[in-house]
Amino acid sequence: xxxxxxxxxxxxxxxxxxxxxxLNVTPDSFSDGGRYLDPAAAVEQAHRLVEAGAxxxxxxxxxxxxxxxxxxxxxEQRRVLPVIRALAGSGxxxxxxxxxxxxxxxxxEAGAHIVNDVWGAQREPEIAMVAAETGAGLCLMHSxxxxxxxxxxxxxxxxxxxxxxxIAAEAGVRxxxxxxxxxxxxxxxxxxxxxxxxRFGELTAVFRHPWLIGTSRKRFIRQAVGExxxxxxxxxxxxxxxxxxxxxxxxxHDVGANRHxxxxxxxxxxxxxxxx
Numbered sequence: 192x193x194x195x196x197x198x199x200x201x202x203x204x205x206x207x208x209x210x211x212x213x214l215n216v217t218p219d220s221f222s223d224g225g226r227y228l229d230p231a232a233a234v235e236q237a238h239r240l241v242e243a244g245a246x247x248x249x250x251x252x253x254x255x256x257x258x259x260x261x262x263x264x265x266x267e268q269r270r271v272l273p274v275i276r277a278l279a280g281s282g283x284x285x286x287x288x289x290x291x292x293x294x295x296x297x298x299x300e301a302g303a304h305i306v307n308d309v310w311g312a313q314r315e316p317e318i319a320m321v322a323a324e325t326g327a328g329l330c331l332m333h334s335x336x337x338x339x340x341x342x343x344x345x346x347x348x349x350x351x352x353x354x355x356x357x358i359a360a361e362a363g364v365r366x367x368x369x370x371x372x373x374x375x376x377x378x379x380x381x382x383x384x385x386x387x388x389x390r391f392g393e394l395t396a397v398f399r400h401p402w403l404i405g406t407s408r409k410r411f412i413r414q415a416v417g418e419x420x421x422x423x424x425x426x427x428x429x430x431x432x433x434x435x436x437x438x439x440x441x442x443x444h445d446v447g448a449n450r451h452x453x454x455x456x457x458x459x460x461x462x463x464x465x466x467x
Contacts, residue, residue: 192439194401195367196328197304200284202246204401204439207450208430208453208463211247211286211442212240213333213407217254229274237274241283243446250274250298251288252339255309255377264291268298277302282450286330292317299325307403309377310334311355312362323412330370330403335378344383345393348373352398370440372403375429381411395437404433405442427452435459 252270274325279302286305287298305328322329341347423445
């Protein structure tokens with residue numbers, strides 16, 4: 192299976208997991224806020240992520256952590272566009288982490304290949320039109336924030352993501368341009384996150400699209416590993432669990448740790464089911 196993204200790029204999905212390195216060009220992201228506000232520092236970090244093994248660099252100009260202050264579209268674009276322009280043509284597959292259609296369009300025009308929408312095209316449905324018109328890849332994420340949810344988390348995932356896919360189809364987005372994200376941590380408590388992880392195979396059985404996962408350093412992992420625990424090791428554990436259940440792409444802060452863990456998961460998946 193391939194993921195067709197913008198500017199003629201294709202990401203081959205199958206035998207090997209892919210890593211999406213996180214690059215927050217924000218002052219207030221929960222893990223690395225303020226570290227890469229300077230475009231030169233952000234560009235250097237993007238190259239470090241790729242050297243560590245990332246296939247994709249996901250660039251965001253507005254924090255999505257709980258309680259974060261929203262920014263205007265102009266400020267979001269002021270943060271991300273210089274970084275995208277500096278990296279365009281470098282051979283790095285670039286993703287814009289935004290729910291705004293105007294930012295998505297400007298980012299793809301500047302060189303981004305993928306639009307990564309944490310609202311699954313349900314906050315600004317016009318973002319699906321951007322993907323359709325530009326040929327950009329589109330990641331549709333499930334969110335439980337600011338809405339009533341169904342009691343069963345899998346049923347809620349199916350209902351929400353089905354609507355997101357309808358929006359994308361109505362806009363003319365090609366199936367091969369779409370990946371899905373179950374939205375770990377977005378309006379979900381620890382119990383729901385772990386239940387979703389345990390039952391993730393039920394989702395892969397419903398939808399034929401590839402899956403992108405974003406658990407990196409999130410609160411439920413911090414709670415699981417305990418005070419002083421290593422959240423990157425905890426993240427790598429979730430990556431392995433979800434890879435073995437069918438996920439293909441992993442959005443992470445620590446690319447190296449997850450690359451090594453996923454190499455083991457890929458070896459397990461490649462092993463014969465029966466001894467010879």
